[in-house]
Amino acid sequence: MYHYRQVLVRMRQGDSDRDIAKSRIMSRKKLAEVRELALARGWLLHATALPDDTMLAEVFASKDDLPASCQSTVTPWRNEIEKWHAAGITVTRIHQVLTERHGYTGSYSSVYRMLQQIQSRRDPDVPMRLEFAPGEAAQVDFGAGPQITDVMSGEIFKTWFFVMTLCWSRHQYVEMVRDQTVATWLFCHRHAFEWFGAVPARIIIDNPKCAITRACIHEPEVQRAYAECAEGYGFKIDPCPPRDPQKKGIVESGVKYVKRSFLALREFRSLADANEQVKAWVTREAGNRCHGTTREVPLARFAEVERAMLQSLPDVPPELAVWAGVKVHRDAHVQFEKSFYSVPFRLVGQSLWLKATDTTVKLYRDHALVATHVRQQHPGSRSTVSDHLPPEAQAWQLQGVEWCVREAERIGPSCHALVLALFGNQVLVMLRAVQGVLRLAKSYGDIRLEAACRRANHFGTPTYRAVKTILQKGLDQQPERPAFDTLADTYTQGGRFCRDTETLFVH
Known part of the structure; x- marks a missing residue:
C-alpha cells in the first residue's frame, strides 16, 4: 500500500506515468490502471484527502483475485491437494496422482507453487520462548562423545557426555561417560549437584530409558531409581513431551556448544583425562564467555545471583540404587x-x-x-x-569328604573302615554313597549302623545297598557265623579228618 500511496502523491503533483515508471515503482500499464481508478474516485483532486491503507487495500485487488486465464492449472483440485499434503504425501507423489487419476498435464512446479500458496495462508507455528527464574530449573541431556584410546591399556571405547545446564545463568556441568545406564545417569546427577554446590527445584529432561520407562504427554512413568534420587535431593522431574526436544532447547544448544567448542580438535589419553580437560574448559572458557542469549557471563550470573536461589544439598547424600x-x-x-x-x-x-x-x-x-x-x-x-x-543341596555342600570321615570315625571303627573303603574306589566318586550310609544313623541309630557296617565288612560287601539291606532285614542283630577262613585253615592243615594224637585224645 506504501507504493500505491507514493504513486497517488506523484500523480497529484502532476507527474506523468512515464516519469513515475522511471522510478521503477510500477509499470506504465499498471500506472494507467491506478490513474483510471484514482480519477473515478476523485483521489487526484487536491481538495480530497488521500485514502488510508485500508481503503487502498479494498480497492486494489489482491493477487488471488486474478482473471481465469491467470489462475493455476491445479486450482480444480486444490481441496484434494490440501488433504494429501496434510497427510504427509510428497509433492512428487501428488503430481503423479493428478496425472494418473485426473489426466493433469501441468508441470510439477505448478503443484509446488500451489502448495506454497496453501502454506502461506496457514497460521505459522510460532514457538514460545520459555523464561525461567533463578534457581527454578536445569535441563539435562546426553551427547555423543569421541572414541577414546586409553594410552595405558590400549582399549578403544566409545563415549558420551552428560550435560546439565542451569536455565537462568546458563552455567553448566559436563562429564564424559562410557554408557547411559541408570547408574551412570544417577551418579552424573550427584556429581552435577556437587559441582554446583546446590540443587535446582526442577530437572527438565528428554525421555531416556534410564529415567523414563514409558514416555507420555500427560502421565509418564518414571524409573524407580530416578524417582528415589529426586526424593532424596528434593527436585522434581519434568519430562518433555515425546518427540518435542524444543522444550529443552537450552541444553540442546549446550550440547552443540560442547561438540563445537570443546571436542573439536582435542585428543584424550583416557576417560579421566577427558573429564579433567572438560572441567577446566567449563571453568575457564565456557563459564567466562559472553553468552549469546543472555549477553552476560554464565559463571558471574551463577555466582552473583543464582547460587543463592538454589536448594541446599542434603546433609547426608541419598543412597543411589x-x-x-x-x-x-x-x-x-x-x-x-x-x-x-x-x-x-x-x-x-x-x-x-x-x-x-x-x-x-x-x-x-x-x-x-x-x-x-x-x-x-x-x-x-x-x-x-x-x-x-534345599536340604539336599545343603547336605551335599556341607557334608564333604572330611566331614564324612570324621562322622564315620565317631560312629565306630567298622563304619570308619567301610567309609574309607568306599572313598578308595578308583573309578567313582562315592560321596553320595557315603552320605547315604551316614544318614541311615538317623533312622536306625549309631549302634545298629556300626553293627551293619561290621557285618558288611565281614562278608566283603562294603556298599551302601548292602548296609541298607542288612538294616532293613535286621541281620545286624543276628549272631555272626564262623568265618570261611577258619574252615579253610582246617582243610589246609592235612584234610578234614587228619588230626594229631594230642588233639584227638583230649577228651
Whole structure:
C-alpha cells in the first residue's frame, strides 16, 4: 500500500506515468490502471484527502483475485491437494496422482507453487520462548562423545557426555561417560549437584530409558531409581513431551556448544583425562564467555545471583540404587548384570525386585526383604547363601569328604573302615554313597549302623545297598557265623579228618 500511496502523491503533483515508471515503482500499464481508478474516485483532486491503507487495500485487488486465464492449472483440485499434503504425501507423489487419476498435464512446479500458496495462508507455528527464574530449573541431556584410546591399556571405547545446564545463568556441568545406564545417569546427577554446590527445584529432561520407562504427554512413568534420587535431593522431574526436544532447547544448544567448542580438535589419553580437560574448559572458557542469549557471563550470573536461589544439598547424600525386576531361576538364583545371587529356594519361578547399590544387592518380594548379598564386581561370579538352598543341596555342600570321615570315625571303627573303603574306589566318586550310609544313623541309630557296617565288612560287601539291606532285614542283630577262613585253615592243615594224637585224645 506504501507504493500505491507514493504513486497517488506523484500523480497529484502532476507527474506523468512515464516519469513515475522511471522510478521503477510500477509499470506504465499498471500506472494507467491506478490513474483510471484514482480519477473515478476523485483521489487526484487536491481538495480530497488521500485514502488510508485500508481503503487502498479494498480497492486494489489482491493477487488471488486474478482473471481465469491467470489462475493455476491445479486450482480444480486444490481441496484434494490440501488433504494429501496434510497427510504427509510428497509433492512428487501428488503430481503423479493428478496425472494418473485426473489426466493433469501441468508441470510439477505448478503443484509446488500451489502448495506454497496453501502454506502461506496457514497460521505459522510460532514457538514460545520459555523464561525461567533463578534457581527454578536445569535441563539435562546426553551427547555423543569421541572414541577414546586409553594410552595405558590400549582399549578403544566409545563415549558420551552428560550435560546439565542451569536455565537462568546458563552455567553448566559436563562429564564424559562410557554408557547411559541408570547408574551412570544417577551418579552424573550427584556429581552435577556437587559441582554446583546446590540443587535446582526442577530437572527438565528428554525421555531416556534410564529415567523414563514409558514416555507420555500427560502421565509418564518414571524409573524407580530416578524417582528415589529426586526424593532424596528434593527436585522434581519434568519430562518433555515425546518427540518435542524444543522444550529443552537450552541444553540442546549446550550440547552443540560442547561438540563445537570443546571436542573439536582435542585428543584424550583416557576417560579421566577427558573429564579433567572438560572441567577446566567449563571453568575457564565456557563459564567466562559472553553468552549469546543472555549477553552476560554464565559463571558471574551463577555466582552473583543464582547460587543463592538454589536448594541446599542434603546433609547426608541419598543412597543411589538401581532397581530391576528379576525372575528366580531353577537353581534358586537371579541374574543381574551378568552376576548371580541366591534367594530362598521356595521362591523359584517368582518375580522379585532387586535393589543394587555400589556395595550391596537386596532382593524383595513385594515389600519384604528376602535376601541380601555383597555386590559382585566380575561377570559370571556367584553369591550363594547356603540357607537358601534345599536340604539336599545343603547336605551335599556341607557334608564333604572330611566331614564324612570324621562322622564315620565317631560312629565306630567298622563304619570308619567301610567309609574309607568306599572313598578308595578308583573309578567313582562315592560321596553320595557315603552320605547315604551316614544318614541311615538317623533312622536306625549309631549302634545298629556300626553293627551293619561290621557285618558288611565281614562278608566283603562294603556298599551302601548292602548296609541298607542288612538294616532293613535286621541281620545286624543276628549272631555272626564262623568265618570261611577258619574252615579253610582246617582243610589246609592235612584234610578234614587228619588230626594229631594230642588233639584227638583230649577228651
